[in-house]
Amino acid sequence: MVEYETIIGLEVHVHLKTESKLFCGCSTEFGAAPNTHACPVCTGMPGILPVVNKKAVEYTIKSALALNCKVASRSIFARKNYFYPDLPKNYQISQYDEPLAQNGYLEIGTDSGRRRVGITRIHLEEDAGKLLHCIGSREIDGSLVDFNRCGVPLLEIVSSPDITSPEEAYTYLTTLKNIIRYLEVSDCDMEKGSLRCDANVSVRLVGKKELGVKAEVKNMNSFRAIQKALEYEVKRQIKALESEERIIQETRLWDEKKERTYPMRSKEEAHDYRYFPEPDLVPLIVEKEWIENIRKTISELPDERRERFIREYKLSEYNAGVLTAEKALANYFEKVVKLYNNPKVVTNWVMVELLGRLNAVNKEVEESPISPGQLAELLKLMEKGTISGKIAKTVFEEMFNSGKNPQVIVEEKKLVQITDEKEIGKIVEEVLKENPDAVEEYGKGKQKAIGHLVGQVMRKTQGKANPQLVNKILKEKLLKK
């Protein structure tokens, strides 16, 4: 059996969350009415000049440091020339042979342990606008262009061809996204277009030295789609090799519905971008001191935090991984634990109840109707015995729907656990009276009958009776019979 190996390199673009665009003062807000965030600079009027947004440079450096890159003390912007109506100057200000950062790596977890994927380069560039071919659902004659997105800062992160499977590509992207989100420099939301990814993929016989002919795959709109597109592409290329077909270097587009890739028309590629240094901008000089100041603003990253959660809260590798993937979730967890110091219980409630409910209504942790303080409050009520675990789930549901404090819900709905032995005794007496058959069966040695009786007591108290006490009292009374 002939074996092949897969070689994947990923090119990721993320929108930086700066207030204003890369070279002008326009807002970067997503979803505004077309062309309301546009000015002479970002619409390429004659005579305009770009001015670099310092915050965007800062965010790029921050990302570069988190990805273990070397930040260049001097880098330059370059013009990438091509004509398209969404590109007002008909060149994009990007970086070419002197990018802001190079030579880093990203550590990812794989089946065979943790592994480093190289980061070749990170650079800063401006995004293009968007062409509209319809207004709402109405088709229009010709095309319109919306410049709101034009000039929004983009970070381009290029990996080395170190990724060995589509699954690993998925892991790389997830890990990268988590880090970038931790840094709070981008939302990395593929749906909103704040993260885009193109993939280069080739296959070769195991043991072969030279790389196979690669295809560039574009047009994927989720991490899963990227994985699927790569899986398809690997299969296609192996099949081609086995049937001794020639693989040509080309750009292929992913068709989400048909789950296949198809070649882009060759006329659309074959660009000579004629890069040359942007004469309107002076070289970007980054002082060491600035880099060090930015480094100080990088707080704990997902990997470190996961390790700390395992160490400090004695969580399993899996649970720690889930809880630390998103900074907001990890923060939530830690806030609850700070108020209610039982990590195991908190883990359970956050991962099962909270995440379950949030997923069901498609909300982020940041939007949770239950605050960490409220959740801690609920867990304390449970611990004190004010409510049972079962009731706690009811209260949780009510909290999620109304946002009310657990104490209030417990009082309003009279959900306080009954722990008064006399009161429980009274109810037990009633139940015994009402269920002579069960009492008789128990007397004949049928231990199971007690379950029915417990159930009856709980029903009468709407589940509020302390189950341990009910059991104890029932047994005592039955013995006396």
Next chain:
Amino acid sequence: MELYELSAHELSEKMEKKEISSEEIVRSIYNRINQVEKKLHSFVTLTEKEALLQARNIDEKMRKGEFPGRVAGIPVAIKDNMCIKNVRTTCSSHILGNFISPYEATVVKRLRDEGAVFIGKTNMDEFAMGSSTENSYFGVTRNPWDMDYIPGGSSGGSATAVASDETILAIGSDTGGSIRQPAACCGVVGLKPTYGRVSRYGLVAFASSLDQIGPFGKDVEDAALLMNVLSGYDENDSTSVNLDVPDFTKSLIENVKGIKIGVPKEYFVKGLDGEVERAVKQAIELLKNLGAKIFEISLPHTEYGVAVYYLIAPSEASANLARYDGVRYGYRSPETEDLLEEYEKTRGEGFGAEVKRRIMLGTYALSSGYYDAYYLKAQKVRTLIKKDFDEAFEKVDAIVTPTAPTPAFKIGEKVDDPLQMYLSDIFTISANLAGIPGISQPCGFSKKGLPIGLQLLAKPFDEEVLLRIAYTYEKNTEWHKRKPKL
């Protein structure tokens, strides 16, 4: 004596003494324009209504005793590649023929803040590409000294307007000599500041690393006055330099004793017109007699200047002019089938021949496979040219040369010979490549009665020494007082 014949500093004085109003000056200027503009064609757009409003506004301020600004009430003509808000900016091109700027260039804003009155937008070679103002979609501008001759270019309209008293002051842009060469051709003073001294924001880019805005005046004092207004750091232009701006009128000192002036031997060679050579050498002699120390120097890479320029400038231009595609503003070819055809027809019909030639040159020089041999090599030689000047300025304070190898040539004489045309800028191009300041002032006339220009160059940000030498020379000559007969 008509008001339009006076200089800005003379008019300012009269205004301060309340002898005249800005409105009177502006009316005088428009009278003059009505007399001569048909013959000369200095302007693409005239803004008489707005100018009169501005003038009355200044007069009102003066009546109230407010300080109306350093060039208050003085007419200024703006080359048509700088944006005045809500006025059309054409760059003398069909492709921008209907472009009304939604914003204002920094220099225009500075002038406005200092009370300048905008007379109109002056004609130029399309996108500042040319040395004769013949490459204008709106027609040629004529030399006021002889209507059969070119006024120089690309800022030919601004130079002509100043020389013919159609304006008091003007601003132009200089990428390879576009202020100094027309100033020489028209017998006025033109100054190209150090690259980075004046903001380029709002100047329609030709070659970003070479373009610089500068003043035209009837004398050196007016050029200094305008320099005070134009200069200074602008946060909208990353290439503008954050340096304190001196008061340039303080450099108007009639004394060159001990100032070291270099005469580069490479500038006095074959191709230099005999009359020009004689006039320039006489000027050097005069400076020497006035106490300047004259040294022969060498700028060994001078001969590569034109070649380097015609790689770098078109390369930058090929990208700078890519935005004129008919999508957002300007001319769009009607009835095209698809996007590619729209691009091709719009640009094919919208640009003139010289602009197209340079876009093609630049596109070629940047193409993969040619980049290293052309663009990159040119950048390396540019560094050597700059080094020549650095070394020269270790020995001398300023360099003196002819501004152009010949006086103005005839209209039509070189239109079919781009290479000959390109050589008109042979003495001015190096200053742009090196980023240093240069000034041109009249230093004589040819037998045909055409002006001859003297060029002075200095190290970066030393416009002061240029103004001082030029002022001294001017005070000891009469050339600047001559006026063309119109």
